[in-house]
Amino acid sequence: MLPKMYSGRNKKLIQDYHQSLEEMNAGIVEYVRAMPVMKIFGQSAETFDKYGNTVKRFNKFVGEWVKSSTPGFAIFMSFTSNAMLPVLALGLYLYFQNGVTLATLLLFLILGTGYIKPLFALNNMGIQISIINRGVEQIDELLYTEHLLENAALQHPIDYSITFEHVSFAYQDKNWGLQNINFTVPEKTITALVGPSGAxxxxIGQLLARFWDVTKGEIRIGGIDVRDYPTEQLMRLVSFVFQDSFMFQDSMYENICMGMKKSREEVEDAAKAAQIHDLILSLPNGYDTLFGQSGVHLSGGEQQRFQLARAILKDAPILILDEATAFADPENEIKIQQAFSQLIKNKTVLIIAHRLSTITDADQILVFNHGELIDNGKHDELLENSALYGRMWNAHTRAKEFVI
Ligand SMILES: Nc1ncnc2c1ncn2[C@@H]1O[C@H](COP(=O)(O)OP(=O)(O)OP(=O)(O)O)[C@@H](O)[C@H]1O
Ligand SMILES: [Mg+2]
Structure with missing residues (x-):
């Protein structure tokens, strides 16, 4: 089996082997991570198909592979585990043909078994090489990923407005995506994006920050296509508060500062504005407390406030806020609102909102559904003219009554 594994002819087989092994490993990791959710919903390993299927696939693959390579492997093992046999057969033949003397024959019978070791070593080396090759292939895939084309020349935007013009985009594995999106966010105004999950x-927010490039159309900041900005300049223009917050295994200070060249005072001011200064001071080592240290725990809402602190510190003229779906306690929500109002002062803001009550004052609300911009206007106009917005608003107010 093993010699077959690394022979040139079987490259595809090796790739498939590693592929199904990786899928199985990923399936197991996902299974372990999903355990709390599965427990709550009363599921067992058997009902978690994805994990089970990857193990079954790997099992089937290895079974078929072993069957197909058994004859070759049997011959290889017969020769290697009975090293004396071929030496004895050839030696006796030569002896009776008068090709060798008895002394030479005996010498070779004693030494002959020694040729096996290098063969096994060669075999093991082959396995190692196949593993290394696979690793190199994966590194190559990463290194040779197509770069986003980048313009080095510094641009001079006329203002900090945002324009989407005939923008279409689809993720690689999706057969639908954003279709012909058109809107403008004037400088220093607030535009809210609403719509069902997956709309x-x-x-939209990620395209603006060039996580991906549009397939058709143009996104402009201050009249200039985002693809024409050097990445560094674009990143200076745009701050992003993500739907899921992420904390680094680093000090509280570094988790706000994020390598920006800012003074200690500025970092603390941002923390105060984001309503996390007191919380940080209550930790064992204040700003030097390591996140992830035993006993140091931050709730989802508190982590979201760290994100707001980063954005306040960065002070970019354009803000994209992807609101987290839920902040459980009202006290936290009030703090987030306070941090939020600090953050949006004098900024061009694109807010992706789930709780519609937070955006009733927005200058413009865009309603999305299935990748299309279906309605836009102010809150009152949309309540009258947009069926989807009306339904979402009703659901939202009903949910609030439920909470009360
Ligand atoms: N990285 C990705 N690769 C492939 N498909 C993706 C990726 N990110 C999102 N999608 C898909 O694109 C569609 C739009 O996703 P998007 O995250 O923009 O929705 P959304 O409106 O923000 O939803 P939500 O309200 O749940 O946050 C969805 O069908 C989603 O599954
Ligand atoms: Mg989203």
Missing amino acids: GKST
């Missing part, structure tokens, strides 16, 4: 709201 494409986060995608």
Whole structure:
């Protein structure tokens, strides 16, 4: 089996082997991570198909592979585990043909078994080489990923407005995506994006920050296509508060500062504005407390406030806020609102909102559904003219009554 594994002819087989092994490993990791959710919903390993299927696939693959390579492997093992046999057969033949003397024959019978070791070593080396090759292939895939084309020349935007013009975009594995999106966010105004889950709201925000490039159309900041900005300049123009917050295994200070060249005072001011200064001071080592250290725990809402602190510190003229779906306690929500109002002062803001009550004052609300911009206007106009917005508003107010 093993010699077959690394022979040139079987490259595809090796790739398939590693592929199904990786799928199985990923399936197991996902299974372990999903355990709390599965427990709550009363599921067992058997009902978690994805994990079970990857193990079954790997099992089937290895079974078929072993069957197909058994004859070759049997011959290889017969020769290697009975090293004396071929030496004895050839030696006796030569002896009776008068090709060798008895002394030479005996010498070779003693030494002959020694040729096996290098063969086994060669075999093991082959396995190692196949593993290394696979690793190199994966590194190559990453290194040779197509770069986003980048313009080095510094641009001079006329203002900090945002324009989407005939923008279409689809993720590689999706057969639908954003279709012909058109809107403008004037400088220093607030535009809210609303719509059902999966409508494409986060995608709009990510396109603006060039996580991906549009397939058709143009996104402009201050009249200049985002693809024409050097990445560094674009990143200076745009701050992003993500739907899911992420904390680094680093000090509280570094988790706000994020390598920006800012003074200690500025970092603390941002923390105060984001309503996390007191919380940080209550930790064992204040700003030097390591996140992830035993006993140091931050709730989802508190982590979201760290994100707001980063954005306040960065002070970019354009803000994209992808609101987290839920902040459980009202006290936290009030703090987030306070941090939020600090953050949006004098900024061009694109807010992706799930709780519609937070955006009733927005200058413009865009309603998305299935990748299309279906309605836009102010809150009152949309209540009258947009069926989808009306339904979402009703659901939202009903949910609030439920909470009360
Ligand atoms: N990285 C990705 N690769 C492939 N498909 C993606 C990716 N991110 C999102 N999608 C898909 O694109 C569609 C739009 O996703 P998007 O995250 O923009 O929705 P959304 O409106 O922000 O939803 P939500 O309200 O749940 O946050 C969805 O069908 C989603 O599954
Ligand atoms: Mg989203």
